Amino acid sequence: MRITFIGHGYVGLVTACVFADLGNDVWVVGHTQEKVDKLKRGIPLIYEPGLEEVLKKNLNAQRLHFTLDYKEGLSGSNIVFIAVGTPPKQNGQADLTAVLNVAKEIGTHLSKGYTVVSCKSTVPVGTNKKVQAIIEETKNEDVRIDVASCPEFLREGTALQDTLSPDRIVIGSNSQKAIETLLELHKPLKGQRIITNLASAELIKYTSNAMLATRLSFANMIALFAEKTGANVEEVLNAVGMDNRIGSRYLYPGAGYGGSCLPKDVKALIHMGHEYGVDMSLLQSVEQINKHMREEVVSKVVSHKNIKKIAVWGLAFKPDTDDVREAPAFYILSELVKKGFTITAYDPEAVSTFRALLPSGIAYASSTYETVKEADLLLILTEWNEFKQVDLQKVYAQMAQKNIVDARNIYDPSTMNTLGFSYMSVGRTNT
Ligand SMILES: NC(=O)c1ccc[n+]([C@@H]2O[C@H](COP(=O)([O-])OP(=O)(O)OC[C@H]3O[C@@H](n4cnc5c(N)ncnc54)[C@H](O)[C@@H]3O)[C@@H](O)[C@H]2O)c1
Numbered sequence: 001m002r003i004t005f006i007g008h009g010y011v012g013l014v015t016a017c018v019f020a021d022l023g024n025d026v027w028v029v030g031h032t033q034e035k036v037d038k039l040k041r042g043i044p045l046i047y048e049p050g051l052e053e054v055l056k057k058n059l060n061a062q063r064l065h066f067t068l069d070y071k072e073g074l075s076g077s078n079i080v081f082i083a084v085g086t087p088p089k090q091n092g093q094a095d096l097t098a099v100l101n102v103a104k105e106i107g108t109h110l111s112k113g114y115t116v117v118s119c120k121s122t123v124p125v126g127t128n129k130k131v132q133a134i135i136e137e138t139k140n141e142d143v144r145i146d147v148a149s150c151p152e153f154l155r156e157g158t159a160l161q162d163t164l165s166p167d168r169i170v171i172g173s174n175s176q177k178a179i180e181t182l183l184e185l186h187k188p189l190k191g192q193r194i195i196t197n198l199a200s201a202e203l204i205k206y207t208s209n210a211m212l213a214t215r216l217s218f219a220n221m222i223a224l225f226a227e228k229t230g231a232n233v234e235e236v237l238n239a240v241g242m243d244n245r246i247g248s249r250y251l252y253p254g255a256g257y258g259g260s261c262l263p264k265d266v267k268a269l270i271h272m273g274h275e276y277g278v279d280m281s282l283l284q285s286v287e288q289i290n291k292h293m294r295e296e297v298v299s300k301v302v303s304h305k306n307i308k309k310i311a312v313w314g315l316a317f318k319p320d321t322d323d324v325r326e327a328p329a330f331y332i333l334s335e336l337v338k339k340g341f342t343i344t345a346y347d348p349e350a351v352s353t354f355r356a357l358l359p360s361g362i363a364y365a366s367s368t369y370e371t372v373k374e375a376d377l378l379l380i381l382t383e384w385n386e387f388k389q390v391d392l393q394k395v396y397a398q399m400a401q402k403n404i405v406d407a408r409n410i411y412d413p414s415t416m417n418t419l420g421f422s423y424m425s426v427g428r429t430n431t
Contacts, residue, residue, distance in 0.1 A: 026058070036066045051160065081118050115143070126199070163189075324353045413425060
């Protein structure tokens with residue numbers, strides 16, 4: 001098939017590469033010359049394990065093309081995926097400016113024949129209908145389209161694998177022909193097929209992310225309670241998660257959820273609910289707990305007296321990505337900078353994206369050990385694998401004071417005490 005992606009971010013680029021790798025002729029329409037030029041040279045604009053190889057392989061095979069020209073990108077395409085950003089507005093509502101602008105471009109530039117237009121972007125209920133109306137208004141008479149919602153569930157850090165083996169593929173459309181076209185494209189992929197109407201498909205995506213955020217905030221609430229009572233949150237949640245009705249995934253404490261999806265999608269669902277007069281207080285509490293977890297990390301750091309120099313391991317919102325959007329590190333380090341601490345940070349992939357977001361007040365190191373030199377406190381904010389088996393005695397020797405605040409629970413409290421650290425984690429006392 002010939003397919004087109006509009007947008008080459010985490011979703012557009014990864015999915016485009018996977019469908020090209022499966023043998024399709026894939027075109028990606030971008031909107032800045034510099035980025036398109038880099039992609040044409042096989043340089044991914046994001047860090048995602050395995051992406052560079054699959055990008056280069058499919059460029060060489062001439063199955064993957066990048067362009068700024070909608071006419072060239074759309075010409076003869078069977079399916080067009082919209083994969084542009086839908087960031088939150090100030091009031092939490094999803095900003096659809098890019099999606100609706102792109103719809104206009106698609107309508108203006110589609111060539112004659114039949115095309116399925118599908119939003120991979122996470123969009124509020126009713127958006128695909130708006131996209132359809134815009135394209136119908138702007139297209140030529142000899143162009144026929146159907147719209148379908150095909151929400152994306154990939155996770156950054158495992159995006160290629162998730163795209164090839166999703167738990168489910170959701171296709172929402174009122175057109176049987178659109179559904180069949182999308183089923184054909186997805187044939188080589190694993191995962192259950194779920195066929196729904198447009199609104200259900202759009203809502204499935206928000207509901208999934210809201211559920212994940214709810215589980216994380218629930219785990220964090222229990223962690224705070226465990227800390228006050230001497231319970232160990234990991235023992236508690238391990239046992240709870242063994243119940244088949246509950247399950248263990250996304251039931252762990254930390255510094256709060258971040259990233260480009262959960263925070264904005266919870267906000268957008270709250271906003272949608274209010275628009276329809278539905279009580280969304282459960283999700284408002286989920287957000288509140290999430291915000292509180294970041295404040296808790298700051299409180300744990302400042303509870304140490306006479307510290308000045310803080311070492312930070314981890315800036316990305318989770319391991320195996322360079323994405324720092326809504327990362328807990330952003331709020332926490334901004335607060336610590338304001339309070340006058342000297343901060344040296346390290347992240348295996350996310351230093352440059354973080355530096356762009358928080359341009360001053362932080363020095364960066366190029367390794368775990370370099371970061372902790374002369375530090376009074378080590379703060380762990382992302383659970384990268386390379387932090388899990390460092391030589392803790394070497395870390396101890398490098399530090400001026402032996403304080404650790406571990407917001408990701410990567411070490412065992414009793415081991416840390418035995419090594420001589422003053423160790424604080426989340427929801428676990430030190431005994
Ligand atoms: N990142 C994820 O893990 C993930 C997972 C599932 C769904 N989603 C959803 O997919 C959508 C995209 O997310 P992302 O993380 O890939 O975003 P991103 O910010 O990484 O990428 C957005 C892309 O859109 C492009 N773009 C913006 N405006 C444009 C325009 N007018 N014309 C052409 N291109 C334009 C940008 O250049 C960029 O390439 C969002 O709705 C997001 O919620 C993201």
